[in-house]
Amino acid sequence: MASTQLLWGRWQSVSPENYDDLCINTIRFLAVDAVQQAKSGHPGAPLGAAPIAYALWDRVLKHNPRDPNWPDRDRFVLSPGHASALLYSLLHLTGYDLPLDELKRFRQWESMTPGHPEYGMTPGVEMTTGPLGQGFAHSVGMAIAERMLAERFNRPGFDVTDHRTYAIVSDGDLQEGVASEAASLAGTLRLGRLICLYDSNHISIEGNTDISFTEDVGARFQAYGWHVIGPIDGMDVDAVEGALRAAQEETDDPSLIICRTVIGFGSPNKQGTAAAHGEPLGEDEVRLTKKRLGWLHAEPFTVPQDAADHFGEALTRGQQWQDSWEALYASYQATHPAESAQLAEALAGNLPDGWDEDLKDLHDAGGSVSTRDASGRIVNAISKNVLSLAGGSADLAPSNKTLLTEEKHIGPGEFGGRNFHFGIREHAMGAIANGLALHGGVIPYTGTFLIFSDYMRPSIRLAALMGLRVIFVFTHDSVALGEDGPTHQPIEQLMGLRGVPNLVVFRPAEATENAGGWRAALERTDGPTVLALSRQNLTVFDRNIYAPASDARKGAYVLWQSSDEPDCILIATGSEVHVALEAGKSLQANGTPTRVVSMPSWELFDAQPDEYRSSVLPNDIRARVSVEAGTTFGWERYVGIDGESVGVDRFGASAPANVLYEKFGLTPERVVEAAKRVIVNLRDA
Numbered sequence: 100m101a102s103t104q105l106l107w108g109r110w111q112s113v114s115p116e117n118y119d120d121l122c123i124n125t126i127r128f129l130a131v132d133a134v135q136q137a138k139s140g141h142p143g144a145p146l147g148a149a150p151i152a153y154a155l156w157d158r159v160l161k162h163n164p165r166d167p168n169w170p171d172r173d174r175f176v177l178s179p180g181h182a183s184a185l186l187y188s189l190l191h192l193t194g195y196d197l198p199l200d201e202l203k204r205f206r207q208w209e210s211m212t213p214g215h216p217e218y219g220m221t222p223g224v225e226m227t228t229g230p231l232g233q234g235f236a237h238s239v240g241m242a243i244a245e246r247m248l249a250e251r252f253n254r255p256g257f258d259v260t261d262h263r264t265y266a267i268v269s270d271g272d273l274q275e276g277v278a279s280e281a282a283s284l285a286g287t288l289r290l291g292r293l294i295c296l297y298d299s300n301h302i303s304i305e306g307n308t309d310i311s312f313t314e315d316v317g318a319r320f321q322a323y324g325w326h327v328i329g330p331i332d333g334m335d336v337d338a339v340e341g342a343l344r345a346a347q348e349e350t351d352d353p354s355l356i357i358c359r360t361v362i363g364f365g366s367p368n369k370q371g372t373a374a375a376h377g378e379p380l381g382e383d384e385v386r387l388t389k390k391r392l393g394w395l396h397a398e399p400f401t402v403p404q405d406a407a408d409h410f411g412e413a414l415t416r417g418q419q420w421q422d423s424w425e426a427l428y429a430s431y432q433a434t435h436p437a438e439s440a441q442l443a444e445a446l447a448g449n450l451p452d453g454w455d456e457d458l459k460d461l462h463d464a465g466g467s468v469s470t471r472d473a474s475g476r477i478v479n480a481i482s483k484n485v486l487s488l489a490g491g492s493a494d495l496a497p498s499n500k501t502l503l504t505e506e507k508h509i510g511p512g513e514f515g516g517r518n519f520h521f522g523i524r525e526h527a528m529g530a531i532a533n534g535l536a537l538h539g540g541v542i543p544y545t546g547t548f549l550i551f552s553d554y555m556r557p558s559i560r561l562a563a564l565m566g567l568r569v570i571f572v573f574t575h576d577s578v579a580l581g582e583d584g585p586t587h588q589p590i591e592q593l594m595g596l597r598g599v600p601n602l603v604v605f606r607p608a609e610a611t612e613n614a615g616g617w618r619a620a621l622e623r624t625d626g627p628t629v630l631a632l633s634r635q636n637l638t639v640f641d642r643n644i645y646a647p648a649s650d651a652r653k654g655a656y657v658l659w660q661s662s663d664e665p666d667c668i669l670i671a672t673g674s675e676v677h678v679a680l681e682a683g684k685s686l687q688a689n690g691t692p693t694r695v696v697s698m699p700s701w702e703l704f705d706a707q708p709d710e711y712r713s714s715v716l717p718n719d720i721r722a723r724v725s726v727e728a729g730t731t732f733g734w735e736r737y738v739g740i741d742g743e744s745v746g747v748d749r750f751g752a753s754a755p756a757n758v759l760y761e762k763f764g765l766t767p768e769r770v771v772e773a774a775k776r777v778i779v780n781l782r783d784a
């Protein structure tokens with residue numbers, strides 16, 4: 100370990116005049132002390148990556164700690180979220196509204212310093228990280244959004260959107276598949292303003308990365324089309340700064356700067372080993388580490404005045420950046436009032452007045468159209484008014500109907516379009532869509548088959564956790580997709596998605612409900628929406644006969660019922676509403692008054708007032724049957740212990756849709772039988 104020895108030499112002799120050394124140690128020991136105080140956390144990465152973080156934050160990153168939401172700030176993502184203490188040190192020291200007391204409450208209930216960075220909890224935290232690979236993939240989305248806004252709103256002499264996206268990424272990040280997907284697309288798109296610092300310490304939890312990760316990462320990224328710098332000495336601040344400047348110069352392609360670092364740097368007994376990764380150093384080792392690095396302050400959480408003064412310059416720099424941007428923006432407003440107004444609206448995420456006007460009368464009653472085709476028409480109608488709406492599919496646009504037919508495409512170095520080609524990369528598609536939403540100015544949607552929601556579930560979960568407006572379009576939403584068979588037929592996916600907190604799942608019965616789903620999704624500013632859409636055609640309800648389509652927004656509504664007080668309620672979603680309706684009419688014809696409830700969205704229904712909910716599902720009508728072409732697991736919630744559920748509790752099969760519906764019992768006859776059984780059982784009870 101000759102290089103480590105050499106580094107020891109440099110770091111042993113910290114002199115007070117040397118602000119860099121002092122500041123880096125201040126970052127390190129705030130993090131180490133926070134972890135030690137919490138008796139929980141990860142000291143290794145902050146100790147090792149402090150110099151690269153410092154080089155970026157002190158010398159390069161354009162930000163204003165006083166205004167974490169300044170639109171033209173550089174974005175910074177700490178992809179290894181376990182190194183959160185590093186980020187909290189930086190935020191505190193550079194003057195964000197994160198008091199030292201909050202670092203002392205690291206990982207405690209309702210502190211601003213949760214175990215992993217969480218979006219919305221701490222000023223300056225751009226996203227929630229922790230699931231490795233996601234930070235990196237989201238940063239690709241942020242970098243794309245920056246270019247899209249620049250393309251749409253910048254005018255000659257007015258580069259009002261002109262920033263970069265930086266990420267620190269770790270071994271674990273670059274092992275994860277989602278990072279490979281995102282890196283591949285970032286290379287293709289030539290995202291020259293994306294710069295990633297790779298904290299290459301060759302250590303993860305189980306030991307040296309030699310045991311599982313031996314590829315040449317630089318060569319791999321070069322093959323993706325990235326501009327690769329290094330390996331460089333990640334403990335050498337000047338070298339890191341130099342690499343960052345070189346990366347800035349390279350505007351054609353994204354840059355990866357490979358920084359060789361030492362995990363747990365300075366800890367005599369743990370540095371360079373996995374022991375430094377995920378547990379406090381221990382009181383003794385903290386003392387030894389401080390001694391080793393020449394840190395003279397016995398008291399934990401010490402910020403030497405010289406360090407505080409030096410970091411404080413970030414406030415002055417930040418204000419100057421923002422002031423000059425604001426001056427530019429003011430003259431942009433004066434010379435380009437329309438553009439600046441639109442930019443402000445886009446950044447605020449506002450929808451223009453009358454944005455959904457074109458959705459009226461989009462579909463003829465009595466016609467027959469799949470909800471995916473209807474969605475295609477709807478999204479095209481909305482996109483004409485909502486210019487921030489942009490999205491695409493993971494290579495299934497012709498099937499998902501996600502194409503904006505009159506808009507251009509996003510491609511290599513081309514960001515003026517609104518149609519994405521994510522390639523067959525569902526996981527990164529989700530992450531990139533989230534990154535677009537996080538950046539702001541773009542309202543993203545994605546597309547693939549419902550079955551492949553499994554491939555992007557971690558990104559959907561993060562969208563829900565962060566409360567992002569992202570619209571996930573999933574078509575081919577049941578066994579009714581037919582011949583492609585069980586690998587393509589979703590069974591447990593709908594219910595699985597319903598299990599994600601803060602995710603709205605909307606499965607419309609036909610085109611007019613579908614418009615309600617899109618409306619709800621666009622108007623929902625604090626969380627994502629899944630739209631589950633059919634491959635097969637479905638009759639458009641005549642709303643003169645049935646309840647108004649606008650009721651779909653309530654999540655569930657009485658679509659139709661017998662004139663007499665109903666004996667039973669059939670509750671269905673999506674294509675099975677049509678099965679339930681036929682069953683309901685047949686029950687009525689045979690003397691059993693019935694109510695049919697269309698329930699496109701559990702979550703929207705559950706959010707309604709009690710009064711409304713019990714008007715749709717009155718407590719005293721306990722004979723209930725649910726009908727949905729998916730797992731029945733979970734429907735007890737609405738049918739209760741006396742009810743029954745008609746669904747598919749097995750993997751599907753390859754056959755024409757009508758055959759599958761017969762074989763799986765998704766028929767009006769089966770629903771009628773179930774309803775009769777439930778009614779009889781209740782009477783006999």
Ligand SMILES: Cc1ncc(C[n+]2csc(CCOP(=O)(O)OP(=O)(O)O)c2C)c(N)n1
Nearest residue numbers: 144229230231269270271272302303304376
């Ligand atoms: C998707 C995912 N899988 C597993 C983990 C658990 N985990 C946290 S850190 C880590 C390894 C970290 O190694 P590295 O990324 O090199 O970070 P370092 O130890 O160098 O700080 C693992 C497996 C995780 N956070 N995310």
Ligand SMILES: [Mg+2]
Nearest residue numbers: 270300302303
């Ligand atoms: Mg590592």
